[in-house]
Amino acid sequence: MDFNDTPEEAEFRSQVRRWLAANAQRRAAGVAGGSILSAEAMDAAALARARAWQGMKAAAGYAAVTWPREYGGMGGTPMQGVIYAQEEAQFDVSIDLFIIGLGLAMPMLMVLGTPEQKQRFIRPALEGRETWCQLFSEPGAGSDLAGVRTRAVKDGDDWIINGQKIWTSFGHLADWGTLVARSDPARPKHKGLSFFLLDMKTAGVTVRQIRQISGARAG
Numbered sequence: 136m137d138f139n140d141t142p143e144e145a146e147f148r149s150q151v152r153r154w155l156a157a158n159a160q161r162r163a164a165g166v167a168g169g170s171i172l173s174a175e176a177m178d179a180a181a182l183a184r185a186r187a188w189q190g191m192k193a194a195a196g197y198a199a200v201t202w203p204r205e206y207g208g209m210g211g212t213p214m215q216g217v218i219y220a221q222e223e224a225q226f227d228v229s230i231d232l233f234i235i236g237l238g239l240a241m242p243m244l245m246v247l248g249t250p251e252q253k254q255r256f257i258r259p260a261l262e263g264r265e266t267w268c269q270l271f272s273e274p275g276a277g278s279d280l281a282g283v284r285t286r287a288v289k290d291g292d293d294w295i296i297n298g299q300k301i302w303t304s305f306g307h308l309a310d311w312g313t314l315v316a317r318s319d320p321a322r323p324k325h326k327g328l329s330f331f332l333l334d335m336k337t338a339g340v341t342v343r344q345i346r347q348i349s350g351a352r353a354g
């Protein structure tokens with residue numbers, strides 16, 4: 136396979152380079168970008184910078200290069216997505232905070248969400264106004280997600296959810312989370328699960344950070 140840019144891709148790359156150079160600071164030579172584990176370094180100022188950068192990208196059309204236009208994406212090809220990411224990595228900007236929302240939660244909503252959910256959640260995530268985390272893993276449910284023990288019990292129009300999640304990247308910064316809980320304990324363990332969108336500010340949600348051997352934090 137030829138990984139060199141086609142003429143159209145080369146043109147896209149130079150457009151992206153021009154926009155990045157005009158709007159962001161180039162990373163110093165030899166300085167690596169932050170990783171998904173660097174969220175601990177996000178104080179309020181860094182958080183505000185990350186959100187502002189995401190907002191600028193959304194306004195310029197670069198927030199989600201490969202997403203369909205109807206959701207605010209650029210409708211670009213996978214290669215254009217790669218090109219944008221390669222170029223952006225050379226600039227001193229923070230994008231990790233949005234990975235779960237833009238990479239996992241919103242694509243899921245595009246396929247399975249109701250029109251109201253799409254309307255409510257996709258734009259704020261795209262523009263960096265809301266961030267997401269993923270509440271799947273539990274102390275006893277990792278690779279085997281069917282071991283989930285967090286319970287979801289229907290109470291009128293509400294669901295009452297009780298349990299503990301762990302390894303929630305960006306959990307301490309997230310506005311919303313996607314959560315898997317056991318809603319029907321009578322069914323086989325791979326089947327009695329439901330998927331929820333959880334407002335992380337809901338009364339009763341407690342976030343405690345854990346420190347990893349690398350020094351980074353997760354929830």
Ligand SMILES: Cc1cc2nc3c(=O)[nH]c(=O)nc-3n(C[C@H](O)[C@H](O)[C@H](O)COP(=O)(O)OP(=O)(O)OC[C@H]3O[C@@H](n4cnc5c(N)ncnc54)[C@H](O)[C@@H]3O)c2cc1C
Nearest residue numbers: 172268269270271272274276277278279301302303304353
């Ligand atoms: C930095 C970090 C960030 C994370 N972020 C998130 C997040 O945002 N949201 C979230 O929900 N989770 C997150 N996770 C959790 C991650 O998805 C789990 O760690 C993963 O699912 C593995 O689960 P576990 O750690 O309980 O290991 P286990 O499932 O207990 O596995 C332990 C070991 O046993 C092996 N093993 C397990 N089952 C089998 C099998 N059937 N056959 C053979 N070998 C097996 C595994 O390969 C592994 O070596 C994160 C984890 C880390 C480390």
